[in-house]
Amino acid sequence: MDARLLVDHIPSLRRYARALTGNAWAADDLVQDTLERACSKWRLWVVGSDLRAWLFTVMHNIFASQVRRTPPPHAVVPLDDATHELHGGIDPGSDQGTGLDLQRCLLQLPEEQRAVLLLVTLEDMSYAEVAKVLGIPAGTVMSRLSRARVRLQELLDGATAPHRPGLRRLK
C-alpha cells in the first residue's frame, strides 16, 4: 500500500475526532489509534473501495469501544470549560468564543447523534455512507440527524441567551 493515501486523510480525521471528543489530546490519540489499527488491518480494506469511509469506520469502532469502556463522557467538560473561560478572558467576542460554545453544546449531544451530525456536516458524507460507516440503518441516520439538529439548536439558543438562572423555565 501507499502511505501517502493514508496521509491525505489525516487532517480530516483529526478535525472529526476533535469535534467528536472536544479535546485535542484525546482526538489525536484517537487518530493515532485509528492509523495504527488501519495499518495492521490493511488487508481488510478492499482496494479501490472508498478509503475515507473505511478509515472513518475504523475510527468509529475504536471510539465506540472507548465510550463503552469509559462511561463518564462529561469528564472532559470541566477542562473545556476552563479553556473556554481563559479564551473568553483574552479575546472576548471573537469567533473563537462562538466556536467553543458550539463545541461545548456538541458535547452535550449523545455520542451517536453527534457522530451522525458531524459525518454529514463536517465530512459531507451522503446519508447512505454514514449508515455504512456507523453500521446503522438509513432510517436511524435520519432520525439521529433530526434529533441532533433540533437539540443542538436548543442548546445553542440557550448558550447565547443571557444567563439568568431565576428566569429558567421548568418543563
Add this chain to the structure above:
Amino acid sequence: MNRPAPPSRDITDDELHALVDGQLAPDRRSAVEEALAHDPAMAAKVAAWHTQRDALRRLHGELLHDPVPAPLTSALDRHLPRQARRSSWMRWGGMAAGVLVAFAAGWLGNAQWSASRSPAAVLAKAPAMREFVHDASIAHVVYAPEKRHPVEVAASEQQHLVQWLSKRLDRPLKVPDLSTLGYTLVGGRLLPGETGARAQFMFEDAVGERVTLYIGTLDARAAGSPPDALKETAFRFASEGPVPSFYWVDQGFGYAVAGKLPRDVLLKLATLAYRDLS
C-alpha cells in the same frame, strides 16, 4: 389569508435535512422550495439548520491546514514498511518509508528535529508533558499582559537573573538571543511546577508583542513513561492551551516557547531559541 393551503404537508423533515445537506433529489427540490416560500415557520427552521451547518463546518477548520503532528505520521512509519514487505513490494517499501520520513521532516519545519520520533509518540500520551506545555501556556497568559510587573527580575540585571534561576532549577541556564527576530529580553521569573521549580523568560518586540520561554525538569518516572521517553524529543507544536507553543525536550529538560503569534513566527522564534540554547 386567502392563499391556497400551502403544499408543505407533503414535505417531510427528511427532505428538509436533505435540502440543507445538498442531498435532496433534484426532482423534489422545486416542490420543497415552493413549500418553504409559503411556510415561514418551515423556512425559519431550514434557515436555522443552514446556519448551524455552516458554523459546524467552520469548527476546527484550522486542523485541515495545520501540519500533522509527528507522532501521527510516525504511527504510519512504524507499521507501513513491514506491511509493504509483506505485500511483496519490498523494493518500494523502503521508498515509501523514505517519502514518509521526508514528509514528517518537512512537517516538523526542520529536518534536524526529526530524530528520535519514537519517544515523541510516547510523549503524546505522557501526562507530564501535556501538563508542562499547558503550564507554559497558562504562565504566558498570566504574566504576558502585565504592565507593571511582567517579570520578577528585569533584563537590566540579566546576570543576576540567570544565576538565580540556574541555582533554583539546579542547572546552568542561558538566555537565548532572539534579537535577530526583533525580540529583546524583558526579564524572568521563577514559577512552581509539578516536579519542582520552573523558569520563565519573557521577550518583547518593538510594538510590545510578548513571547515567553518556559523551562523546567520533566520527571519521566513520575509521569509513568518509559525512562528514556522524556530525554529528548522532536520539536512539536501545541495549540490546545490558551496560547499556542512550540516545545521540545533535551536531556530531560523541557522547553516551551509560547506566544499569541502566528505559527510560522512562533516556529522561527523557537528555532532560534533552540539553536542558541544547544
